[in-house]
Amino acid sequence: MGMHVRSGDGPTLTQDFARFIAGLRFDDLPEKTVHAARRGVLDWLGCALAASRHPTLDRLIAVLRENGASPQSSVLARRLKLSALDAASVNGQMGHLLDYDDTHMGGVVLHASSPILAALLAAAERSAVSGRELIVAYVAGFEAGVRIGQSSPGHHAGGWHLTGTLGTFAAAAACGRLMKLDAQQLTHALGIAGTQAAGMQQNRGTMCKSFHAGRAASNGLLAARLAQQGFDSSEEIVEGKRGFSRIYSATALPERMTAGLGREWQIDGNGHKPYACGVVLHPAIDAMISLGRMPGVVAERTERVALSVHPLVVSITGNAAPASGLHSKFSLHHSAAVALLDGDAGVAQYTDERAADPRVIALRGKIEVSVDERLQRDQAAARLTIDGTTHEVFIEHASGTVGNPMSDEALRTKFMANALPAIGEPAARRVVEIAGTLERLEDVRTLIAECTG
Amino acid sequence: MGMHVRSGDGPTLTQDFARFIAGLRFDDLPEKTVHAARRGVLDWLGCALAASRHPTLDRLIAVLRENGASPQSSVLARRLKLSALDAASVNGQMGHLLDYDDTHMGGVVLHASSPILAALLAAAERSAVSGRELIVAYVAGFEAGVRIGQSSPGHHAGGWHLTGTLGTFAAAAACGRLMKLDAQQLTHALGIAGTQAAGMQQNRGTMCKSFHAGRAASNGLLAARLAQQGFDSSEEIVEGKRGFSRIYSATALPERMTAGLGREWQIDGNGHKPYACGVVLHPAIDAMISLGRMPGVVAERTERVALSVHPLVVSITGNAAPASGLHSKFSLHHSAAVALLDGDAGVAQYTDERAADPRVIALRGKIEVSVDERLQRDQAAARLTIDGTTHEVFIEHASGTVGNPMSDEALRTKFMANALPAIGEPAARRVVEIAGTLERLEDVRTLIAECTG
Numbered sequence: 083m084g085m086h087v088r089s090g091d092g093p094t095l096t097q098d099f100a101r102f103i104a105g106l107r108f109d110d111l112p113e114k115t116v117h118a119a120r121r122g123v124l125d126w127l128g129c130a131l132a133a134s135r136h137p138t139l140d141r142l143i144a145v146l147r148e149n150g151a152s153p154q155s156s157v158l159a160r161r162l163k164l165s166a167l168d169a170a171s172v173n174g175q176m177g178h179l180l181d182y183d184d185t186h187m188g189g190v191v192l193h194a195s196s197p198i199l200a201a202l203l204a205a206a207e208r209s210a211v212s213g214r215e216l217i218v219a220y221v222a223g224f225e226a227g228v229r230i231g232q233s234s235p236g237h238h239a240g241g242w243h244l245t246g247t248l249g250t251f252a253a254a255a256a257c258g259r260l261m262k263l264d265a266q267q268l269t270h271a272l273g274i275a276g277t278q279a280a281g282m283q284q285n286r287g288t289m290c291k292s293f294h295a296g297r298a299a300s301n302g303l304l305a306a307r308l309a310q311q312g313f314d315s316s317e318e319i320v321e322g323k324r325g326f327s328r329i330y331s332a333t334a335l336p337e338r339m340t341a342g343l344g345r346e347w348q349i350d351g352n353g354h355k356p357y358a359c360g361v362v363l364h365p366a367i368d369a370m371i372s373l374g375r376m377p378g379v380v381a382e383r384t385e386r387v388a389l390s391v392h393p394l395v396v397s398i399t400g401n402a403a404p405a406s407g408l409h410s411k412f413s414l415h416h417s418a419a420v421a422l423l424d425g426d427a428g429v430a431q432y433t434d435e436r437a438a439d440p441r442v443i444a445l446r447g448k449i450e451v452s453v454d455e456r457l458q459r460d461q462a463a464a465r466l467t468i469d470g471t472t473h474e475v476f477i478e479h480a481s482g483t484v485g486n487p488m489s490d491e492a493l494r495t496k497f498m499a500n501a502l503p504a505i506g507e508p509a510a511r512r513v514v515e516i517a518g519t520l521e522r523l524e525d526v527r528t529l530i531a532e533c534t535g
Numbered sequence: 536m537g538m539h540v541r542s543g544d545g546p547t548l549t550q551d552f553a554r555f556i557a558g559l560r561f562d563d564l565p566e567k568t569v570h571a572a573r574r575g576v577l578d579w580l581g582c583a584l585a586a587s588r589h590p591t592l593d594r595l596i597a598v599l600r601e602n603g604a605s606p607q608s609s610v611l612a613r614r615l616k617l618s619a620l621d622a623a624s625v626n627g628q629m630g631h632l633l634d635y636d637d638t639h640m641g642g643v644v645l646h647a648s649s650p651i652l653a654a655l656l657a658a659a660e661r662s663a664v665s666g667r668e669l670i671v672a673y674v675a676g677f678e679a680g681v682r683i684g685q686s687s688p689g690h691h692a693g694g695w696h697l698t699g700t701l702g703t704f705a706a707a708a709a710c711g712r713l714m715k716l717d718a719q720q721l722t723h724a725l726g727i728a729g730t731q732a733a734g735m736q737q738n739r740g741t742m743c744k745s746f747h748a749g750r751a752a753s754n755g756l757l758a759a760r761l762a763q764q765g766f767d768s769s770e771e772i773v774e775g776k777r778g779f780s781r782i783y784s785a786t787a788l789p790e791r792m793t794a795g796l797g798r799e800w801q802i803d804g805n806g807h808k809p810y811a812c813g814v815v816l817h818p819a820i821d822a823m824i825s826l827g828r829m830p831g832v833v834a835e836r837t838e839r840v841a842l843s844v845h846p847l848v849v850s851i852t853g854n855a856a857p858a859s860g861l862h863s864k865f866s867l868h869h870s871a872a873v874a875l876l877d878g879d880a881g882v883a884q885y886t887d888e889r890a891a892d893p894r895v896i897a898l899r900g901k902i903e904v905s906v907d908e909r910l911q912r913d914q915a916a917a918r919l920t921i922d923g924t925t926h927e928v929f930i931e932h933a934s935g936t937v938g939n940p941m942s943d944e945a946l947r948t949k950f951m952a953n954a955l956p957a958i959g960e961p962a963a964r965r966v967v968e969i970a971g972t973l974e975r976l977e978d979v980r981t982l983i984a985e986c987t988g
Contacts, residue, residue, distance in 0.1 A: 149607070149618045151603070152603025154602070165602045166602060246730070273737075276735065277696075277699070277738050277747065278733045278734075278750060280730060280731045280732055281730055282779070284769045284771070285726065289768070290726060290768045293730070293766075304598065308595065311594040311598055313594045313595065315738055316735075316738050319738070326737075329693055329695065329737075
């Protein structure tokens with residue numbers, strides 16, 4: 083459609099960013115970044131497989147089948163193929179469904195892999211794509227999602243679910259790179275993606291929360307495919323006068339989109355969750371698990387627990403009496419109670435049954451929460467009283483954060499526990515092997531085939 | 536998923552609204568409202584048919600076909616069927632593509648029929664739906680789109696394209712009513728729709744602008760179908776703490792959603808466009824056409840034109856040198872020039888060729904625009920100087936607004952001009968006949984069949 087009206091001459095920030103993505107090569111990536119990508123793929127596949135039988139997905143799949151989706155791309159662990167756009171929807175929702183997938187906390191709260199990898203796998207199934215190409219596209223998606231988020235610092239506080247909004251940009255950039263779009267097409271892919279960016283925090287605790295991740299995957303892939311066909315958009319979707327940074331955020335810092343490009347890699351800051359719930363809860367869970375391991379502490383005989391947390395924890399997860407498994411993933415009281423009772427906060431601790439468990443409910447009532455402004459987001463303190471004795475713990479960096487990452491071994495253990503029920507041990511072991519040497523994989527469909535169930 | 540956390544007891548505003556929609560019957564509607572629906576269907580079909588061959592749609596259709604869309608619902612005037620969700624996308628974009636479709640200006644700037652009717656026709660093609668059922672669903676969609684917009688008074692100024700955002704709610708409510716969802720399912724349909732609401736004004740003048748309408752249609756239909764399957768959402772998507780009215784608008788008046796429900800019908804305030812461009816331009820176009828008809832006025836010999844407009848006109852359409860046909864639909868200078876030259880501002884005045892026409896460009900340069908704060912949105916004033924003589928005109932109410940509506944006869948004439956090239960005269964005449972007695976139609980597929988080309 084020729085040129086678009088904008089302020090100033092020369093390329094826009096979005097065009098600069100798109101040119102970088104279009105030119106990105108595997109050899110540009112440090113080993114550390116490639117390693118983060120290997121870890122990301124393995125962990126995300128496990129989180130998706132663990133959720134693959136969830137009844138929420140049955141409802142989505144029923145609608146997509148009624149719509150006549152043709153068999154192009156695999157739904158994980160369901161021996162089912164849907165159209166590429168629909169498979170991206172289902173797998174994206176699957177990956178985020180248990181709130182167990184990775185989290186980037188660098189100026190955003192973004193679960194980037196669900197939208198990015200669901201879109202990339204759906205696209206990769208249609209033609210041979212190498213492990214290296216997948217890694218480059220995955221890294222590109224992280225650059226888009228995190229950087230556009232950092233360009234819009236008021237975005238999370240504004241009430242949006244960033245995995246939906248930023249995830250759409252991330253999936254579009256990733257797919258655009260995989261499809262080898264040129265810089266102009268990538269600019270339009272970002273413009274078409276941004277104009278579909280959606281997902282409200284109002285829907286936290288409902289089926290819509292993970293739906294956001296699936297829609298971001300599908301809409302991002304759609305954006306890249308439209309751009310490939312010559313569909314156009316604004317060329318300054320992020321920085322424009324009515325662009326993303328202005329209308330989705332009370333403050334705009336669009337220059338963050340390109341600052342340090344090629345020197346810092348956003349996927350390096352990705353965190354993996356040891357617990358299957360909202361990431362802000364993790365420091366408190368660490369604290370409760372530590373308390374539970376102390377000599378003399380017995381969960382049922384606990385008199386009271388005083389828990390101090392960062393203010394954001396209470397604003398996001400202040401629901402003291404969650405009515406369902408999905409809601410319990412955003413309940414500080416529930417999470418603290420199950421962590422003390424079970425010494426864990428995995429998939430089994432966030433079912434509808436556990437949310438209604440009388441032992442959990444009784445313990446919930448003994449937990450007193452207070453906000454401490456001095457705490458960092460990845461810190462928590464707890465004091466437990468039992469038989470007149472007080473036990474205290476302070477968590478400096480929650481496990482799974484950049485300051486205290488899960489080890490490769492812990493990630494493999496998490497993956498095996500997640501994957502086993504869905505695809506069995508032999509396939510799960512082969513996925514660990516393939517993901518661990520992802521840059522040597524000739525065709526990503528080999529990996530997908532192990533995950534179809 | 537059981538109950539959701541919210542402030543207060545009893546039904547939420549969104550639930551109250553959903554209950555109203557679920558209970559709405561044809562006999563509840565005054566004749567005036569039914570008449571507005573008949574007019575709306577006829578005019579929207581014409582606008583869609585006029586755009587049916589536009590190359591933008593070729594690009595969208597190519598992507599949807601690559602995705603393996605199955606033949607369920609008709610794309611208008613293309614002898615093509617896609618899946619219901621994909622047909623809704625294409626027809627919704629088609630309806631809005633020429634910026635010729637209806638506009639509701641009651642506290643919103645909403646082109647409601649493109650998302651609503653594209654979604655309803657796609658849904659209606661799958662099973663027998665009567666004209667009365669279509670009318671009730673169409674009216675329900677207007678109630679949702681306009682009322683949720685009025686609940687969020689800062690929404691347009693915030694930078695969103697309301698036909699995308701509010702259109703998603705509108706399409707979901709309309710489809711939910713057509714599918715006879717109960718009040719709880721309709722509440723969830725609105726929640727699933729709202730969490731997909733998107734579309735940025737940043738994309739004005741690009742292919743994405745009309746894409747918003749198509750996506751709203753498709754995503755709204757998807758929301759209704761998911762809700763029918765038991766997919767859930769927040770039960771206060773509009774009024775909640777992080778609901779639509781709070782995060783998409785600087786001010787929130789959620790009680791507007793239900794005030795006067797059943798007494799005022801929003802479709803009654805729908806306006807139909809005599810000109811194929813942004814509605815804010817219409818008063819200025821009226822003024823230029825009037826000047827062009829005055830004795831002694833010859834467009835090419837004009838020395839200068841002083842045009843006074845409402846401030847919003849300049850902020851939305853201040854592009855004095857549009858580079859394409861789509862951009863020219865949001866150019867005050869272009870619109871004023873073609874209106875004076877041709878005495879019209881229809882489809883033929885907004886092509887790529889006319890945007891580059893030297894006669895238009897020469898005349899554009901003679902037009903001086905000033906903002907007059909005292910003018911209403913539907914008013915404009917113009918003073919033309921030629922051969923030392925000055926001609927003046929003041930437009931009190933632009934044609935096509937509620938204060939100066941297009942007559943039924945003028946709407947039929949507009950429809951015939953729009954429809955003829957796409958479906959030929961016999962079919963166009965039959966559509967006029969069917970739409971004029973829509974409440975007597977037994978099966979909406981009879982109407983669709985006339986529009987398949």
